Amino acid sequence: MASITSVYSNHAKDHPCRTAVKTSNREVSWREWSELIHQTAGWFQTKHIPKKTVGIFMGNGLPFLQLFAGAAAAGWTAVPLDLKWSGDERQKRVRICQPAIIVTTRDLYDKIQSIHPHVLIWEDVSGEIYQIQSNSAEEISGDAPFYMGFTSGSTGEPKAFIRSQKTWTASFQCNKHDFRLGADEYVLVPGALIHSHFLYGAISTLFLGGTVHLLDKFSPNETMGVMLEHPVTAVYLVPTMMEALLKETGIVEKKITFISSGAKWEKESKRRIRDKFPNLDMFEFYGAGELSFVTALSNKENSEKPESVGKPCCGVEIQIRKADGGLAAPYETGKIYVKSGMVCTGYLSERGVQTIQDSAGWSTVDDMGCLDEEGYLYIAGREKNMILYGGINIFPEEIETVLSLHPDVELAAVFGVKDPYWGEIVTAVVKGSASKLELRKLCKEKLASYKIPRKWFFTEDIPLTAGGKIARAELKERLVKEVISHS
Structure with a gap:
């Protein structure tokens, strides 16, 4: 599948009335969502600009997701800009990504307008989008860039990485193979879409044809409430969120899946969360914005090898290399190298996009760890830390x-x-x-x-x-x- 949005029309035909996206104040069916993304893509295509890059400076919600998916459908690259960044941090990252336009909301306009000459207000943009005649989205090459994220380099300075459409469509196979998620999931995404873990959770669910329930911002009380009151089957979380959920009252008896990343999920926390969610399937994965999925730890493996971050995901190979470049023995710590079809295109630099893969297709983000004799990965830490x-x-x-x-x-x-x-x-x-x-x-x-x-x-x-x-x-x-x- 070439594009992350190319299946929306099929989902709209197969189950037009099923909810695609739900927020606190809006519920959008698959028929409406497909139409909305085609219109949004059409709006982008009216912008005859050589550099097809859009900065998104917005809070959580349907507009953020609509802009991101619409940009992808139009062959543009979306750059989520974090509301929590300081003015200097925003300026530095905008200078790196150099978007052609930035879209923000009216209440946030004053925070961004001074650092870019072409800032558009969503309330105006959305009106223009609704005037667009919906057309079938043009065929987008799988190699086309669609997403730019930021990570810190060894000096702590931000680095921008570029992802192609095909690297995320390859990642979607992990949802089915490693997390056993299907087309009928009702997925709660309680975290900020600026973070790739939550953005991926939403976009991958839509690709598979499920329902995404977005929160305006993370609230442990609201998260528990949604799980109890709605047909939630899976939740994307990070360990700090689960610690917050443990402080809430109530037990969730329904069968539910948690997908955790962002930091190591500690053994004691896993034990306590099982008491609160007795019919829980827990999946923990290790990955990076540049690498996507690397390893996954299943529900059963969580009990048997809680200190591990799991075995390689579908389509992933791992090597542990010593300082001299040789392969490490089991339990010997070295630098983690990854080979898969999910690795980003590369880092953005003054010379263009620089690949992170070596001549044999291996990549590293300088994490250190070891493998045991069964191939389970254990993370020691970041080399830079x-x-x-x-x-x-x-x-x-x-x-x-x-x-x-x-x-x-x-x-x-x-x-x-x-x-x-x-x-x-x-x-x-x-x-x-x-x-x-x-x-x-x-x-x-x-x-x-x-x-x-x-x-x-x-x-x-x-x-x-x-x-x-x-x-x-x-x-x-x-x-x-x-x-x-x-x-």
Whole structure:
């Protein structure tokens, strides 16, 4: 299938009255959704602009999803722009992606209009779209770019990666093969569409012909309510959301599937979530914006190998390479390399799009890990997060996992702080009511002595990315500015 939207017409014919997208204030049938995307694509095609790139600076909801899918149907590249970025961050990313136009809502216009000459207001655009005569969408090449996302490079500076249509249509096979999702799913997407995990959850569900239920923003109470009141069969989540759900009252007895990514889902959290959702199928996957799906851990495997992130997804090969380039033995940590048809086209640079694949088709985002003798993958951490302590490599993710075992720790972040003797020393930032004495004792029980944090900071707020991961660069900057009170 060439395009991520090319099946919409078929779904509209097969089940025209089934709900395609539901939000808090609107419900759109498949007949309406197909028509709407054809009209939106037609609107884009009226813009005779050489650079077919649109920035989307909008909150969650049907307009965001409509613009994204309509741009893809028209052969344009959509660039979601995060509302949480600071003015400088927005400016930096707009400079990188250089969209021909940016579409925003009237209430957000003042935040974006000064950094781009062609900012259009959705309330005006939507009126123009409804005047477009719907036509069948033109055939889009599978190699055509349709999505630009951002990730941080080794320096912490943003890098833009480009995805082609065919890499996502290849990914959709994982929904069926690895997560056992079919055409009749009712999928709740409670997170921000700016994050590729939730955007993919919505677009893949629509490709397969299901129903997408979008929340305006994540609310644990509303998420529980939707699961109880609507025929939800699957939910896309990140671990921090599940921790929030655990604090809500009530038990969800219905059979439901959770698909988790963004960070490691801890063993204790998995146990507790099963108590709240007794008929739950849990799927955890490891991937990256550039790589898409890499491994998946099924419901049964979650019980047998909870520390793993699973085995390779459908169509994926994995290698663990040592520093000298040789293949690592089982349980030997090295850099993770991936080969699949789901890898992005490459990173955007001044010289164009630079592939991330080597000559043999292998790619890496510099994550470190190991495989066991059965082929299950275990993540050690990011190479760029690695702490070099007196010549010893320490992965902060391992220490964060241990700190999170304490019941009074809500969130923990670990990183290296420069030291003239050791090079870097392990530093922990903790959100919660646990004491330093209790946490040091826990670390002594679980970790080698050199991994125990030497410096401790306690805070009421640890910044997170849209995907629920720790925003390490921002946290370190706060620490330097002494925003966090030293215990």
